Amino acid sequence: GAVVSQHPSRVICKSGTSVKIECRSLDFQATTMFWYRQFPKQSLMLMATSNEGSKATYEQGVEKDKFLINHASLTLSTLTVTSAHPEDSSFYICSARDLGRGGYEQYFGPGTRLTVT
Amino acid sequence: SQQGEEDPQALSIQEGENATMNCSYKTSINNLQWYRQNSGRGLVHLILIRSNEREKHSGRLRVTLDTSKKSSSLLITASRAADTASYFCATADSGSARQLTFGSGTQLTVLP
Numbered sequence: 001g002a003v004v005s006q007h008p009s010r011v012i013c014k015s016g017t018s019v020k021i022e023c024r025s026l027d028f029q030a031t032t033m034f035w036y037r038q039f040p041k042q043s044l045m046l047m048a049t050s051n052e053g054s055k056a057t058y059e060q061g062v063e064k065d066k067f068l069i070n071h072a073s074l075t076l077s078t079l080t081v082t083s084a085h086p087e088d089s090s091f092y093i094c095s096a097r098d099l100g101r102g103g104y105e106q107y108f109g110p111g112t113r114l115t116v117t
Numbered sequence: 118s119q120q121g122e123e124d125p126q127a128l129s130i131q132e133g134e135n136a137t138m139n140c141s142y143k144t145s146i147n148n149l150q151w152y153r154q155n156s157g158r159g160l161v162h163l164i165l166i167r168s169n170e171r172e173k174h175s176g177r178l179r180v181t182l183d184t185s186k187k188s189s190s191l192l193i194t195a196s197r198a199a200d201t202a203s204y205f206c207a208t209a210d211s212g213s214a215r216q217l218t219f220g221s222g223t224q225l226t227v228l229p
Contacts, residue, residue, distance in 0.1 A: 004159075032215055043205060044160070044219045093159055097215065104148050104209050106217060108160040 002098050003027055006109035013084055014117055021079045021112045023094030029074040030096035034106065035067075038091040050077040084116040123206060123220040131228050136193045138223040140206030141186075147209045149182055150217065151191050154203045163191075163204075168211075198229045 003026040013019050023033055031052045036044040048069050049057045056069035066088075068080040077096075081088055091113055095106040123140045130136050140149070148167045152160040166173045166182045166189065173180045179192040193200055203224050207217040 006159075034216070036219075041224075043221050046216060046218070049216060091157070095160070104215075105150065105162045105165055107162065108152075110159040111157070113157070 002105075002107040004094065004096050004107045004109040006092075006094055006112050008112060009110060010113045010115075012115045012117060015085055016083055018080055018082045019084055019114060021081075021092055021094075021114075023077045023079070023096070023109050025075045025096045025098075025107070028096075028098040028107075030077075030098065031074060033071060033077040033094055033096045035069060035077075035079050036093045036095070038093060038111075040091075044093060047079075081114065084114070086116045089114055089116045123204075123223045125223060126221065127224045127226070129226040129228065130196055132196060132198055134196055134227075136196050136200070136225055136227070138191045138204050138206075138225070140189045140191070140220050142189075142206075142208045142218075142220070143187060144208070145211045146184070147211050149180075149189050150207045150209070151178075151180060151189075152205045152207060152219075154205065154222075156202075160205065193225075196225075196227045198227050200227045201225060 005024045007022045033050040035047045037047050038044050046059050047062045050069045050071040052071045052074050058064045071077040091111050093111045095108045146168050150165045151163040154160045164175045164180050166180050177194045182189045203222045205222045206220040
């Protein structure tokens with residue numbers, strides 16, 4: 001149990017275009033999902049906390065108009081990178097907490113590798 | 118911001134040896150967790166230790182927590198080549214237990 005999927009796993013896009021990444025909790029409900037960004041050989045940086053039915057909470061320095069987050073249901077959150085630039089190229093990972101388990105563990109998706117050319 | 122510092126940044130050992138990784142943090146925490154990440158993949162939760170616990174075991178993993186020193190260690194005993202991965206500690210603050218702050222990570226290489 002507690003499986004989180006991400007789609008797509010890899011995406012290449014041109015500068016100026018937008019890319020949507022989906023994060024789904026497959027076998028549990030998640031009122032809260034988290035979006036992270038990871039550069040090569042570095043740690044995870046929390047970008048935003050996504051709450052079902054409300055606006056996301058962004059970390060300092062993260063542009064909310066550039067990284068649009070929608071958490072429309074208890075099993076799906078999406079991250080849209082708008083007007084992508086090469087510096088947005090990174091590994092994006094989502095995670096979710098399992099309400100039913102009531103614990104503090106986060107379950108991570110496999111990540112999405114974004115390359116902007 | 119990243120509050121966790123891990124050392125060493127990289128560790129290379131022979132199969133069968135034990136591997137110890139350390140993590141230090143700065144704030145008051147609710148719990149500390151260790152995660153593993155294989156190259157280019159997502160994170161896998163390994164173990165969680167609460168602020169009122171000092172030691173926890175799970176299979177070949179042993180985690181200690183010293184809240185007075187704001188530090189934790191992860192010991193992997195009898196390492197295997199398949200243990201090769203990056204290991205991250207992550208803290209859940211007392212005030213905001215939902216969010217995790219990740220350490221810088223240790224890259225472990227276990228040589229066959």
